[in-house]
Amino acid sequence: MQRFDVVVVGAGYVGLSTGACLAHLGHRVTFVDRDAGRVEGLSAGVIPVHEPHLGDIIRTYRDRISFTTSLAEAVPGCEMLFVAVDTPQGEGGSADLSNVAAVARDLGRILAADPGGRSSPLLVVNKSTVPVGSGDYVSMLVREGMSGVAEAEGNGADFRVVSNPEFLREGSAVHDTLFPDRIVLGSESEAAFETMRELYRPIIERSFEPVPSMSGVGSLGGLYGTSPGPFPEGGVPFVTTDLQSAEMIKYAANAFLATKISFINEISNICELVGADVTSVSEGIGLDGRIGSRFLDAGAGWGGSCFPKDVSALRAAARERGYEPGLLDAAVAVNERQRGLAVAKLQQEIGNLEDRRVALLGLAFKPGTDDLRDAPSLYIARELRSLGARVVGYDPVAGEKAREVLASSGVDLEVAEDPHEALRGAHAAVIVTDWEEVRSLDLARAAREMEEPKMLVDGRNVLDPAEARAQGLRYEGFGRG
Ligand SMILES: NC(=O)c1ccc[n+]([C@@H]2O[C@H](COP(=O)([O-])OP(=O)(O)OC[C@H]3O[C@@H](n4cnc5c(N)ncnc54)[C@H](O)[C@@H]3O)[C@@H](O)[C@H]2O)c1
Structure with missing residues (x-):
């Protein structure tokens, strides 16, 4: 299995659950959060959200997990960067994208100065729920952040934006991340799909080690009737589509429910x-x-x-x-x-x-x-x-x-x-x-x-x-x- 260096920006319900589960699969994870108190607490083992199993996983894999407030410190050398910041309701009911935009602009400035050393473009994976068109908006902002600084040569500062909407439920976030009904990816790049498939392979094939605190997983100790159900033939469905459709899938799912x-x-x-x-x-x-x-x-x-x-x-x-x-x-x-x-x-x-x-x-x-x-x-x-x-x-x-x-x-x-x-x-x-x-x-x-x-x-x-x-x-x- 290929192990990736992953950055997760936003150490909230979604970011922590995603990053902790990626660490459980064997990847190295750096969490970035602008809340210094949260980062300090996490570094000392204090989990800021109530979510079963999260603390156990984070404490188990401290050797491959780190926390920082500095995006600039985290980005060099990472192969994919998950954006999992909050997108609250903004004016007129539309989504407030200011946190996502702040990350994109910062990333642009960092990438412009980053010689890279990556063998392939950095994947900017958007897990935050964002309106249709946000993937292109993020690309534009990263490029804007890069402009003014001579664009770096080669793959070092190159990037691709991928939409990977999240469907976890609070209260069973770790369970839902490890046993999703499906994984949805939106991108224009076939290579990005392949890299993401490799990242998630143990989840798709359900080949990861059980989480010790989830005794007898399959039942999750009866947590609110949560059960991963029978393993689907051919693995967990991996839905690949364009950016816009992936972004819409998330809204359509929540609106339906x-x-x-x-x-x-x-x-x-x-x-x-x-x-x-x-x-x-x-x-x-x-x-x-x-x-x-x-x-x-x-x-x-x-x-x-x-x-x-x-x-x-x-x-x-x-x-x-x-x-x-x-x-x-x-x-x-x-x-x-x-x-x-x-x-x-x-x-x-x-x-x-x-x-x-x-x-x-x-x-x-x-x-x-x-x-x-x-x-x-x-x-x-x-x-x-x-x-x-x-x-x-x-x-x-x-x-x-x-x-x-x-x-x-x-x-x-x-x-x-x-x-x-x-x-x-x-x-x-x-x-x-x-x-x-x-x-x-x-x-x-x-x-x-x-x-x-x-x-x-x-x-x-x-x-x-x-x-x-x-x-x-x-x-x-x-x-x-
Ligand atoms: N909570 C859920 O059940 C759930 C499920 C599916 C999707 N989502 C979506 O996932 C996203 C994250 O939701 P959440 O509930 O995890 O949010 P959250 O509020 O729990 O966590 C967000 C974190 O991002 C950090 N942050 C904000 N801006 C930042 C920046 N510029 N740089 C670094 N860190 C920054 C905040 O300090 C906070 O710790 C939202 O778009 C949400 O709609 C949430």
Whole structure:
């Protein structure tokens, strides 16, 4: 197996997972991040994001992993450079590419002065989610950065931009990187495809050593039902296409999944009106192979670091070109309404929420992560506070972070150490994130600890309504008849 010298710019969820897994395959990896505190912490073994197995891998391969804030220090001698910086939502809903652009310009200046010594052009591999056309934009910026300095001869400073969109899910990022459903590559260069295929060969052929902390991988210890599934004949699909199509694949995938959730939420609202149970409906339609059962859970809506900003960027890209993306607009509208429903259900049952204590069970945007970007919990907490409720939150990993995020916008959140501390004295509770600790809540104890009217809004439809009611809770799910 060929071993590569790889630079990963951006040591966040995607960059760290990608780089750690590449090190696990045997490649040498240098992480570059502009956040000096993050680099210092990582060098001392502190992993800045909550992601299973990440710390174990990074600590195991410290001899082939390094961290720096200096791109100039990292680039000489590297054969490929992954761009995994954040691309948040910018003005008008479109993607803010300033971080990607900063890396491209810096790289241009560095390459101009870099005698290289590479046998082939440097591959600039874009893992950040970027709008269609960004690959060409990055090429242009790198060249711009190089101009002014006499262009170096030969392959030393030559480069090719490759799009390699990322599909990992937070909470199982290492697993998803090692066991992807597919690898997508966009480039104009056949040679680039071959180099990338070589880099990923152990993943494509599933020939890498097991990660020790993932005991019995294949099951991943039951982490949120994640399983790599049967090994596909001929290896993991390796989809090669042009740059633009690769960039579009990422947006289309996220827009589809977000729309699928909004679809079931729409059905769920109709279920409530006609007396049907959306959990049965989901099961019944999900077993149809054409539909599939995943992303068919009704509840308090989607959030997180990707769906909202990516759907927004795709809508903005369509509008800039004179196209009205009606379906995507509707998916967002349904989601916004859905977020408001948890509070509306409380109001319907309790009336005035002034001075009522409401417990939010789960704060991260989904289980398995500490990520709070665009988390429904933040929206619900703000709404409840604006109605005068006292809000207490519990999350196994994101509690303190949620308190800080909300405090920065003047919203106070009390943070509890465990679900029962949050429920003690609460008039109502909302299940926002279906962590295992929340799914397996002791309902009898919850009912004893809560105050009348002991209302429980199950924003993820994870509890058995009959059992919750039998224990004395006023249970209200989403679309459950
Ligand atoms: N998080 C996910 O689940 C996920 C999944 C698929 C794709 N993506 C995409 O991957 C990209 C990265 O997402 P993330 O969640 O890992 O972001 P993140 O915010 O966790 O990490 C980004 C890192 O990049 C660093 N950075 C920003 N600008 C920099 C610069 N100019 N030089 C050096 N470092 C810089 C930041 O300091 C930060 O540590 C985004 O485009 C995102 O849309 C994310």
